[in-house]
Every structure is written in structure tokens, then in C-alpha cells.
Amino acid sequence: MAAQMIAALTILVTIHEFGHYITAKWFNVQVDKFFVFFDVPLGRGKKKADETAEEHQSRGWDGKLVKTKKGETEYGLGWLPLGGYVKLGGMIDESMDKDWEEIPREKQFRFKPAWQKLIIMLAGIFLNVVLGVLIYFGLNATNKQMLPLDKLNGDYIISDYGKEIGLEQGDVIIGANGKELLRTEDVRKEVFFGGTVEAKRDGEVISVDVPENYFESGTPFFGLRSDLYVGELEEGANAQKAGLEVGDKILAVNGEPLQWLPDFSSKLMDKQGDEAVISIERSGETMQLPVSVNEDGKIGFIIQSEVDESYKQHFTKMNVGQAINYGVKDAFDMIFLNIRAFGQMGKGKIKPQDSVAGPFQIATMFGDTWDWTRFWTLTATLSMILAFMNLLPIPALDGGHAVFAIIEMITGKPVNERVLEVAQVIGFFLIMTLMVLILGNDIWRIASKAFGG
Numbered sequence: 091m092a093a094q095m096i097a098a099l100t101i102l103v104t105i106h107e108f109g110h111y112i113t114a115k116w117f118n119v120q121v122d123k124f125f126v127f128f129d130v131p132l133g134r135g136k137k138k139a140d141e142t143a144e145e146h147q148s149r150g151w152d153g154k155l156v157k158t159k160k161g162e163t164e165y166g167l168g169w170l171p172l173g174g175y176v177k178l179g180g181m182i183d184e185s186m187d188k189d190w191e192e193i194p195r196e197k198q199f200r201f202k203p204a205w206q207k208l209i210i211m212l213a214g215i216f217l218n219v220v221l222g223v224l225i226y227f228g229l230n231a232t233n234k235q236m237l238p239l240d241k242l243n244g245d246y247i248i249s250d251y252g253k254e255i256g257l258e259q260g261d262v263i264i265g266a267n268g269k270e271l272l273r274t275e276d277v278r279k280e281v282f283f284g285g286t287v288e289a290k291r292d293g294e295v296i297s298v299d300v301p302e303n304y305f306e307s308g309t310p311f312f313g314l315r316s317d318l319y320v321g322e323l324e325e326g327a328n329a330q331k332a333g334l335e336v337g338d339k340i341l342a343v344n345g346e347p348l349q350w351l352p353d354f355s356s357k358l359m360d361k362q363g364d365e366a367v368i369s370i371e372r373s374g375e376t377m378q379l380p381v382s383v384n385e386d387g388k389i390g391f392i393i394q395s396e397v398d399e400s401y402k403q404h405f406t407k408m409n410v411g412q413a414i415n416y417g418v419k420d421a422f423d424m425i426f427l428n429i430r431a432f433g434q435m436g437k438g439k440i441k442p443q444d445s446v447a448g449p450f451q452i453a454t455m456f457g458d459t460w461d462w463t464r465f466w467t468l469t470a471t472l473s474m475i476l477a478f479m480n481l482l483p484i485p486a487l488d489g490g491h492a493v494f495a496i497i498e499m500i501t502g503k504p505v506n507e508r509v510l511e512v513a514q515v516i517g518f519f520l521i522m523t524l525m526v527l528i529l530g531n532d533i534w535r536i537a538s539k540a541f542g543g
Contacts, residue, residue, distance in 0.1 A: 126168070129152060172525070180197070219477045229467060255301070321393055487521070
């Protein structure tokens with residue numbers, strides 16, 4: 091998990107910081123440092139009254155795992171994988187370093203035209219968006235086959251949740267929120283924070299309301315019949331103790347046949363803290379295995395799902411144009427979902443502690459086996475989220491610096507340096523506070539899970 095997360099972050103941070111670096115070079119701004127991950131010094135302690143800056147710098151470890159200097163720029167890798175930075179000569183930033191005497195005026199960031207400052211600040215965000223779009227395009231072009239809604243003609247399962255909101259078995263879903271949708275997976279994404287699902291019933295188009303709190307469960311309201319298999323087993327868990335093996339086909343729970351994944355999950359939830367009998371097929375033989383179900387309705391394995399053979403004739407491989415179109419759509423859907431999620435937080439309908447993930451939580455999303463499709467999907471998702479978060483108009487973030495550049499473009503004069511300094515301190519404090527809260531939330535989640543809280 092850690093290796094995948096660090097690999098993804100290395101790609102994202104390098105691309106982002108390269109955007110700042112290359113545009114700064116284009117506009118003849120001196121680049122003092124280009125670091126992937128933070129080189130936070132350790133062991134220096136507080137500067138003593140009788141100690142020079144050079145003496146203080148020489149104490150402890152400088153936090154650099156790798157470093158080299160070429161021309162005016164020091165390149166390196168820090169030890170703290172929570173981001174990275176490009177240090178521009180003559181720029182007022184969160185470091186509050188103003189040792190610019192040796193930098194020629196024409197190479198200092200603060201003396202550049204406002205439009206150049208804006209481009210430099212937005213370049214990292216732009217490259218993260220480009221990366222996200224390219225990865226999603228690649229995934230669509232190489233891995234994904236599309237299952238068009240119009241080919242299914244209602245041949246899918248309407249879940250219990252779908253029936254609760256007003257759908258019926260046999261309804262032919264055609265779109266959501268007034269949009270005709272081609273891909274099956276786009277319907278649920280479109281109404282994640284509420285909306286309407288459009289379907290044909292007895293020749294007439296109907297509209298079914300999806301509640302605004304749909305995101306809380308995210309339960310599919312329709313889906314495809316699927317064959318279920320035992321995937322990765324958790325060492326020492328109940329499934330392994332009961333004799334389940336990787337590759338077993340799951341047929342039924344307590345004698346009730348399964349049509350798709352939600353059936354399996356709901357039937358285990360019905361047996362929380364009890365015992366369930368799992369019917370499986372292994373090497374052509376059918377077996378019934380009693381398995382203890384924990385209080386969370388889990389038995390300790392990752393389930394794999396394969397759509398029913400009858401659907402395979404309907405799958406269509408995307409052409410290049412569709413792969414590009416959906417690459418852009420999938421990428422920007424992530425930004426729009428994040429914007430809507432922030433709106434729900436503002437309304438008090440989403441608890442930040444339940445929705446915000448830090449590095450530990452993100453690592454678990456990658457899983458403990460290396461799956462390239464999952465790796466690149468998560469990397470693309472994180473790239474778009476990183477772009478969105480950096481665009482927020484918070485001092486010390488790229489969006490905050492961009493706001494000051496826009497103000498300069500409107501007023502025709504730079505923002506007062508003292509104002510910039512105060513803003514950077516406030517922004518840095520806000521970001522550090524947020525990081526501490528997110529890390530604390532991650533640790534709390536892990537501890538709660540470990541100790542049953």
C-alpha cells in the first residue's frame with residue numbers, strides 16, 4: 091500500500107512542481123530549489139541567540155534524501171511525502187525567506203508582470219489536469235469496454251433501494267438529471283448527490299427522484315447480474331478458517347441464490363455476529379461451508395465479480411474519439427463531485443471526518459496487491475483532486491497566489507508586500523491545522539477499526 095501511494099504521489103508532485111518550474115524558467119525567474127517531497131530539517135532545534143544562521147543550518151540533518159545542484163537550482167528528494175515545492179527567487183511565500191540581495195532584479199518573481207505570475211502559479215494545476223485527462227483517456231482506450239444503456243433494454247436488476255425510490259423491475263433507464271447517458275456507470279455518478287433518474291415504463295418516460303442524501307450509502311439502485319468469486323483472503327479471518335479458497339464460485343448464502351454483489355453483502359449483514367452457510371462451486375463440485383460472520387457483516391475476503399455471460403455480447407470497445415471524450419468527462423467529473431461535496435459540507439449534510447482522507451486512508455485504497463488499472467485510476471483521481479485543492483483561494487496555495495496576481499492585474503499595481511507576508515502566515519497556519527486534523531482523523535479511523543471502536 092505504502093509503495094503504491096508513494097509512487098503515485100511522486101508522479102503527481104513531480105508533474106505539478108514541473109509546471110511551476112518550466113514556466114518560471116520561460117519567464118526568466120530564478121529557481122532556487124525543486125524538491126519532490128518536503129525536506130523538513132530534523133535535529134536543529136531553536137536558533138540560539140549567539141548563533142549565526144550558518145551555524146544553525148549546520149546542526150542536525152537537513153532532511154534531504156537526495157540532492158544535487160545544477161546551475162542556480164538545487165534539485166532533491168525530501169523525506170516527508172506530503173507534497174513538494176519549487177522555490178522561486180524573489181517570491182514572498184510561506185518560507186518567509188527574503189534573502190534576495192544576490193538575485194538580479196530581472197530574475198525575481200515579485201518584479202515580473204502580473205500575467206506571468208498568474209501563469210506560473212496556475213501551471214502546476216494545469217499539468218495535474220492534463221495528467222488526469224491523459225490517464226483516464228489511456229484507461230478508456232486500453233482497458234475499458236463500454237456497456238451502453240440502450241443495448242440493455244432494461245435487462246438488469248433493480249435493487250431494493252431502487253424500488254424504494256420508485257423504480258420497478260423492467261424499467262428501461264435512459265438517463266439522469268435530464269441528460270441522456272450512454273454509459274451504464276454514469277447514471278449513479280450523475281445523481282450521487284441527488285437528482286432524478288429518467289426511465290421508460292410501458293412506453294412512457296417517467297422521472298424518479300433520488301434523495302439528496304444518496305451519497306451516504308451510495309447503494310446501487312440498478313445493476314448487472316454477476317457471478318461472484320472468492321478473491322484475496324485475509325490471513326486468519328473467518329473465511330479462511332471455514333475453508334474458503336481463492337477462486338471459489340459463490341452460489342448462495344443460507345440456501346438463497348445470489349444474482350449480484352449486493353445480494354451477498356445484504357445476506358451477510360442479516361447474519362451479523364452469527365453463522366452463515368456459504369454454498370460454493372469448486373472444481374465442478376458444490377460445497378456448503380458454515381462461516382462465522384463478524385459484527386460488521388464481514389467474513390474476511392475480497393470478493394470478485396464478473397458480469398453474467400449474457401451481457402458480453404453488448405460490450406463495445408471505445409474508439410479513440412470516445413476514449414478522449416470520456417477521458418475528459420471522467421477527469422472533470424472528479425472535480426465537479428468534489429465541488430458538490432464541499433457544498434454538502436457547507437450545508438452540514440456531510441461530516442468532513444467521514445469524507446476527507448489523509449495519506450494513511452489513501453494508501454488503503456490502493457490495496458496490498460499491485461493492480462495497474464486500480465493504481466492508474468487512483469493516480470488520475472488524486473491528480474484531479476490535487477488540482478482542485480490547489481485552486482482554492484487560500485494564501486500559501488497556488489490559488490491564493492493566483493488571486494493576488496489577478497488583483498494586481500485589475501488594480502495595475504502589486505499587492506503590498508506586508509499584506510502578502512501576513513496572508514502567507516495565515517494561509518500556512520490554516521493548511522498546517524488542516525493537515526494535522528486530517529492525519530489525526532486517519533489515525534482515529536485506524537485505531538477505531540483495530541480496537542473495535
